[in-house]
Each structure stands twice: as structure tokens, then as C-alpha cells.
Amino acid sequence: MMVMDEVTAIKSLNKKGFLDLDVDPTLDLVAEINKLKKEKNAIVLAHYYQESEIQDVADYIGDSLGLAQKAASTEAEIIVFAGVHFMAETAKMLNPNKKVLLPDLKAGCSLADSCPAPLFKKFKEKYPDHVVVSYINCTADLKTLTDICCTSSNAEVIINSVPKDKGIIFAPDKNLGAYLKKKTGRDMILWNGACMVHEIFSHEKITKLRVHHPNARFIAHPECEAHILENADFIGSTSQLLKYTKENPAQEFIVATESGIIHQMQLASPEKVFIPAPPNNTCACNDCPHMKRNTMEKLYLCMKHELPEIILDPVTIEKGKVCIDRMLEISAAAGFKA
Ligand code: 13P
Numbered sequence: 001m002m003v004m005d006e007v008t009a010i011k012s013l014n015k016k017g018f019l020d021l022d023v024d025p026t027l028d029l030v031a032e033i034n035k036l037k038k039e040k041n042a043i044v045l046a047h048y049y050q051e052s053e054i055q056d057v058a059d060y061i062g063d064s065l066g067l068a069q070k071a072a073s074t075e076a077e078i079i080v081f082a083g084v085h086f087m088a089e090t091a092k093m094l095n096p097n098k099k100v101l102l103p104d105l106k107a108g109c110s111l112a113d114s115c116p117a118p119l120f121k122k123f124k125e126k127y128p129d130h131v132v133v134s135y136i137n138c139t140a141d142l143k144t145l146t147d148i149c150c151t152s153s154n155a156e157v158i159i160n161s162v163p164k165d166k167g168i169i170f171a172p173d174k175n176l177g178a179y180l181k182k183k184t185g186r187d188m189i190l191w192n193g194a195c196m197v198h199e200i201f202s203h204e205k206i207t208k209l210r211v212h213h214p215n216a217r218f219i220a221h222p223e224c225e226a227h228i229l230e231n232a233d234f235i236g237s238t239s240q241l242l243k244y245t246k247e248n249p250a251q252e253f254i255v256a257t258e259s260g261i262i263h264q265m266q267l268a269s270p271e272k273v274f275i276p277a278p279p280n281n282t283c284a285c286n287d288c289p290h291m292k293r294n295t296m297e298k299l300y301l302c303m304k305h306e307l308p309e310i311i312l313d314p315v316t317i318e319k320g321k322v323c324i325d326r327m328l329e330i331s332a333a334a335g336f337k338a
């Protein structure tokens with residue numbers, strides 16, 4: 001039987017986005033989460049931008065592509081997504097009959113928010129012959145208006161899969177879009193969206209930092225602005241940046257992406273030094289406020305009560321899944337594995 005506190009917390013879910021229940025501070029959350037995984041046949045998938053404790057308790061940690069591939073192949077009955085809303089929605093579209101949980105429904109994404117589907121629909125009507133390629137960082141509704149999805153790992157391969165005589169609309173990230181135009185030589189129509197975390201890096205401060213660390217490699221995510229990318233020694237998705245730091249002999253790296261990735265970089269190369277690229281404000285951190293809404297307490301509560309759950313209507317799932325399936329097919333053929 002549910003106690004009154006639980007009933008109130010469940011009722012306020014829509015407003016708060018998470019189960020606002022007290023958690024006994026003496027509870028061993030790692031042990032409890034591992035117990036719940038077994039009891040419920042649940043898998044915890046975590047993005048590299050999650051806080052380190054969540055990464056450590058996850059069954060799989062990855063970038064957006066790896067997470068989508070893992071969600072598509074898991075046999076677990078419940079998928080617990082330690083990431084943001086569009087990622088959990090993607091997992092739900094791939095698993096309409098499974099329960100997909102997100103510890104905090106308000107863990108959104110500024111990029112996804114920057115491209116509302118009704119506005120995009122009008123924009124798309126201006127280019128009726130164009131193929132729509134959308135970055136996976138978009139809403140389920142936008143996916144219903146998309147031909148092929150991509151992530152930062154496979155974007156170049158996806159763009160190159162579109163016949164050369166076809167025009168392309170790329171949404172919603174104008175920075176990734178501009179980078180891809182340069183890399184592929186394709187003249188794409190770009191939607192004017194951006195990620196709040198990757199637009200904050202200061203070129204001036206990075207330049208000063210490099211003077212003090214002359215042997216450091218400067219590595220950046222392609223969601224960063226062009227003037228930051230121009231100076232990078234290496235550009236890649238989170239998993240590609242991680243791989244680069246493992247394989248490159250340099251001992252110091254200045255990292256221009258969300259700081260959560262540094263946890264895995266440091267675990268893989270304990271002897272190396274990782275410096276978060278400085279943002280253009282007084283704050284010293286590059287945290288994504290959406291990603292960091294998830295906490296161990298919220299993860300535990302969400303697994304215990306199986307709430308909040310991602311609910312999508314069947315028509316959105318059917319229409320939106322087509323572009324994700326297409327992306328997964330092209331990625332598998334190109335050798336991308338989770
Ligand atoms: P990747 O996971 O593709 O590196 O993208 C990073 C990101 O911003 C996810 O929100």
C-alpha cells in the first residue's frame with residue numbers, strides 16, 4: 001500500500017518532473033540500485049555527461065549513438081535512462097512495449113528546445129525536395145519530420161549517405177551543421193539552433209591557457225562554435241574524444257565539452273592531466289544543467305517506484321522511429337558498434 005507521502009509525490013510529478021521523496025541518507029544507494037536492477041530486470045544506460053557516481057553504477061556508459069544502439073539491442077525489461085529527455089524518448093521509440101524511465105522528466109536540452117516542430121514544419125515546406133537530417137538532440141515530434149537522424153559520431157557518414165544531387169536541411173545545431181558543411185563540402189540549409197554548454201567557451205581564455213600548457217592537446221566537440229573548432233587539434237563526439245585521449249601520447253589535454261566526460265578520461269588514463277576548457281563567464285565549470293538534474297537519489301527513487309516514465313503516443317512512435325532506424329542501419333553498415 002502506498003503511504004500518503006508517495007501519493008503526493010506522484011501527483012506532483014508533472015509539475016516537478018521527479019519524485020520528490022525523502023531518501024534515507026544512510027542508505028547505500030549503489031547497493032540499492034544494483035539490487036533493483038536485478039529484481040526488476042532493468043538496465044541503467046548513462047551518458048558521459050552524467051555525474052561520476054551515476055556513471056559508476058551504470059551498466060553501459062556511452063555517447064548518444066552508443067546509447068541508442070544499446071537501447072535497441074537490450075533484452076532488459078526496463079530501461080532506466082540516466083541522460084536527458086530526447087535520449088529517453090529515442091529509447092522508447094525503439095522499445096514501444098518496454099518501460100523507459102528518466103529520473104527527472106525536466107532533464108531537457110537547449111538544442112532540442114531550439115527547434116519546435118510546428119516552426120520547423122513551416123521552414124521545411126520552403127524546401128520540399130530536400131532531405132531532412134536531424135541531430136538526435138531533438139524532440140520526438142521533430143523526428144516525425146525527419147528523414148535520417150544522426151549523432152556527432154556518425155554525422156559525416158550520414159550526410160555522405162545522401163545522394164549528391166539531393167539538397168539537405170540540417171537541424172537543429174547550426175554549429176555541428178557548419179562543421180559538417182566544411183567536412184563534407186555539402187551546401188546544407190541549417191536551422192539556427194545551438195547547445196548552451198558548447199557555445200560558452202572563451203577563445204581568449206583558451207589561448208591564454210595554451211600558452212601556460214604548450215604541450216597540451218586542445219580537443220573539442222563539434223557542437224562548439226567555428227572559432228573554437230578552428231583552433232582544435234582534434235574534433236570529435238564524446239566517445240571519439242575519449243578514444244583520442246587514450247591513444248594520443250600527450251600528457252595534457254584541454255577539453256572543450258561538458259565536464260562529465262573527464263571522469264572516464266581520467267579513469268582510462270590516470271597519469272594524464274585533463275583541463276576543462278574555460279567558459280566566457282566567471283563560473284569555472286562546463287556542466288550541462290539538464291544532464292546534471294539527474295542525481296543518485298532521483299535514480300534510486302525512479303527505479304524503486306518505476307516513475308517518471310516516458311509516454312509517447314503510438315503515431316509519434318511509428319513516424320518518429322523511421323529516421324532512427326535509418327540511422328542505425330547506416331551506422332551498422334559503416335561499422336559503428338556500441
Ligand atoms: P554525443 O553524445 O554524440 O557526443 O553528443 C553530446 C551531447 O551533447 C549529448 O547531449
Ligand code: SF4
Nearest residue numbers: 109110111195197288
Ligand atoms: Fe543538450 Fe547541450 Fe546539454 Fe547536450 S550538453 S543535453 S546538447 S544542452
